[in-house]
Amino acid sequence: MYNYISTALAIVRTTLEIAEAQRALARCGPAAPSSLGNDLQLRCWEGSIATLPAYQGPADLIVVVEGIEDVQAQLLAGSLLLKPGGHLLWAVPSSMAGAGFALTDAVHAAGKGLPMRLTALGCHHALFQVPEGYALPSGPLSVRGSVISGHGRGSRQLGFPTANIDPAALPEAFHALALGVYFGWARVDNGAGIHPAVMNVGKSPTFEDADPKLSVETHIMHTFDRDFYGKELHVMILGYLRPELKFSGLDALVARIEKDVGLARTQLASSRWLKCQAHMINER
Incomplete structure (x- = not known):
């Protein structure tokens, strides 16, 4: 998905879900090389993305592992924290994944009107991207x-x-x-x-x-x-x-x-x- 990621955020409900966010990040691409010799560290926020302080952004990648309540508010908050070209990976917690929850209908409705497009959709995750340069899908x-x-x-x-x-x-x-x-x-x-x-x-x-x-x-x-x-x-x-x-x-x-x-x-x-x-x- 990414050649390099310089800034990544994970939004989780509990610390138990940090590992899920880390696995998702590992699938997205290597960290950007740092002149300081620092490896990318995944910054985590325990709670709702709606309460995440603005100074935590902007980010290249946001991994959201939250509940299914008010998906639209979560996607909106994420879209405002992403850099142009950045991705938001929204995932259902593993505790819900086994319950047969399907994300499709909720995501299509919640993502309408947001400044990012749906690029991939699975049964329990959805991947969005803010276009490079915030470009309109249909062009100028x-x-x-x-x-x-x-x-x-x-x-x-x-x-x-x-x-x-x-x-x-x-x-x-x-x-x-x-x-x-x-x-x-x-x-x-x-x-x-x-x-x-x-x-x-x-x-x-x-x-x-x-x-x-x-x-x-x-x-x-x-x-x-x-x-x-x-x-x-x-x-x-x-x-x-x-x-x-x-x-x-x-x-x-x-x-x-x-x-x-x-x-x-x-x-x-x-x-x-x-x-x-x-x-x-x-x-x-």
């Missing part, structure tokens, strides 16, 4: 629309101004996307500047007064000297970072947006996505 998707007024929360409450476009005017392929956070390149009014951008497609569940209608909000990582309502916004959507989440408050939401923006900047600096920026430049 270009969308265009006139900038409309929104609720003003992005700039006023969050510190991340956004340009909104009407989802009704967007192509059918766009509406097949899961609700969540994406990144790509953005250009306003066919101008020369093509800038990094993060796009949220969703219904703003953190806000109590949120409009139940779908909104498409793009934060462009550039300082503009004037508003551009009514101008055409062209966004080339390249990657999917995470599903839309409901946060406990504004501080938690802002912290996550900051992380999303950081991830997007890092990915867009790669040669893979810089080629897409060059393609947009040549479209003018």
Whole structure:
């Protein structure tokens, strides 16, 4: 599965299951060579992956040996801790494996809408992978629309101004996307500047007064000297970072947006996505 693994985490219910996680890791590939002469050590967390501190990640590989309760929450938490290209191996504890538990239906339902794809499925385990570069499965998707007024929360409450476009005017392929956070390149009014951008497609569940209608909000990582309502916004959507989440408050939401923006900047600096920026430049 992997040529090298540099960081691996195991999430277990009890210390008795650490050996199961170690055996799973051994099947996944050799550890990355270390200039310090240190061998890979499997870091273990006893408890639910939902309570795993964020500083434990990101990881190349996460081995989850938990119960079957709330599989979706476990897979979501794992997807947010993986590096691009990383794998999550979700396994049923051996105590349940002998009870004839089948993982198939639970995994297919729980994995829907997450930023990773199912690559292998057995009776008692499932293997997922976050795509390299968080790439969309169907490839880059270009969308265009006139900038409309929104609720003003992005700039006023969050510190991340956004340009909104009407989802009704967007192509059918766009509406097949899961609700969540994406990144790509953005250009306003066919101008020369093509800038990094993060796009949220969703219904703003953190806000109590949120409009139940779908909104498409793009934060462009550039300082503009004037508003551009009514101008055409062209966004080339390249990657999917995470599903839309409901946060406990504004501080938690802002912290996550900051992380999303950081991830997007890092990915867009790669040669893979810089080629897409060059393609947009040549479209003018």
